[in-house]
Amino acid sequence: MLWSKTLIPTLKEIPQDAEIPSHQLMLRAGLIRRLGSGLYTYLPLGFRALRKVEAIVREEMDRAGAQEGLMPAMHPREIWDRSGRYETLKNVMFRVKDRQAREMVLGPTHEEIITDLVSREISSYKQLPCNFYQIQTKFRDEIRPRFGLMRCKEFIMKDAYSFDISSEAADGSYQKMYDAYVNIFRRCGLHAMPVEADTGDMGGSSSHEFMVPCEAGEDAILEADDGSYAANMERAEGFCDLPSLFADAEKALEEIATPNVGKIEDVAAFLKVEPRQLVKTLIYMADGKPVAVLLPGDREVNEIKLRNVLGAEDVVPADPETVRKVTGAEVGFAGPVGLEIPLLVDRTLEGLKGGVIGANKTDTHRLHFDLARDLAPEALVDIAFPKAGDLAPNRKGRLSEKRGVEVGHVFKLGTKYSLALGANVLDENGKSIPAVMGCYGIGVSRTLQAVIEQSHDENGIIWPVNVAPYTVLITVLSPKHEESMTRATALAAELENTGIDVMVDDREERPGFKFKDADLLGFPLRLTIGERGLAKGIVELKPRTEKSFEEIPADEAFDAVRDAVTRLREAQK
């Protein structure tokens, strides 16, 4: 392809509304343009790269035995009513009406649609296991789209759905997808790490997210230094092995005036103790009933864990009025001793002696709290977010925190959707049972941007060979020089014939200008053909990752490029 015949609007300056490197580079390299918040057009080069990611996804999904199809992006409302998700996803779905005022939604995901199909078309255990996937545009009314393709209202997703006869068989389907994901991200040149994740509103028993570590990531991850554990912060468990014995541990409870200091940091500063020594007592409403939650002053409640521990549908912090009624004090002075409501004690408080608690009396705290002596809780529970420095669940590794972008997510769904939509099959005994499902998503467009976020330098993108819009760029320094162009186009044709895609920069520009653009665009290999070099019978070959080029005889250019491409591809197989 000739550069001069392709729309590649590169920008020298950094566009105003892009903050992270990958977003800036996608705009500067002319891969995408914004239409509105969270809405992007793929320009020719961006689209080529996107299709390369899609091709890898297809190959690996097919290899894992999944079948590709394509479902409608627009659905009648009724099917979402059948699973109850019209209500639960109300804020996520775009809703439209047709001219007969029939209610439709733009699909944010497709569990209902595929499950409905399977319920109609699959009826015997002999047809299982099966796994269907599609690559399609999804619509979600994101509250805050951001970072270019990272979080959009409209984005391209690969979604797959597996159906099995039993949960053991479903575990096998899950593992196949997990393995396929490892292959997909490796081939895309991405370092993606699988982490344990929460299933959220999706339902189901367990899940893993594939995270690309980078600063711009929207998720926090905890990872054990011995490699034994990695989990999304929402889900992560850890053990705190800090001592919870503090000074004056054996003294009796004692009230102390703390006028106008209700916040943890203020109380700690006022009493000259560490926040960790304080016991935070929070009042929550669980399905409308108040409960008290106790944890160290330097930890935060994980409301997901809290909800799970309580088995409650809805858990929210109590309003100040309720706090006053329950504790008899203003917000900031709640304490566990004397409360008449259920108490949940986080396990990081185990063995606490000498702590500081609220006195359930405004402007008053109590010193020398001893958990076992003063409260004697029946059980300790895990309701806090772990912190970097905690022990991993194996009690050997230490946890550290990093941020990541979620590029893929695999779920074990169980029978939630098959029950709701009647996806039953007859088993060997002729008994009708619901299929056990799994679902597996990859944010294809997000993956593309994650590649750039992870692979760039100060000059531009550094495409991994398998997803580069073109593998080779032939920079013709003097397009008017006949021999230069003849050689370039002949070589390009030859390379294309062996399955290597080539862009020829035939623009009438100064060399420096073209080199800058080449680095910005990030093609893995650049072959430079110049009039002077040709006079000496040489051309230059330079990988994007190298500082300098290699002179090679012009007549051997084909072999040299082909070999270099082969090496790059081998390294990323």
Added chain:
RNA sequence: CGGGGAGUAGCUCAGCCUGGUAGAGCGCCAGCUUUGGGAGCUGGAUGUCGCAGGUUCAACUCCUGUCUCCCCGACCA
């Protein structure tokens, strides 16, 4: 939805406080020179100053409303 910031040429931005016929750099067009890491000179085109009202002899500038975009948070497969 709360908080903050911004909408002026294709891009990056100045001008606004203190009202008086709209600017720079880059890009674009033409010509000449140049030609190995985003060239130089000369000439040229380009704006309903986001939109709608209001104040004023006069509004990019002041006032009111409104729309859009970005950031933080809340929210959220």
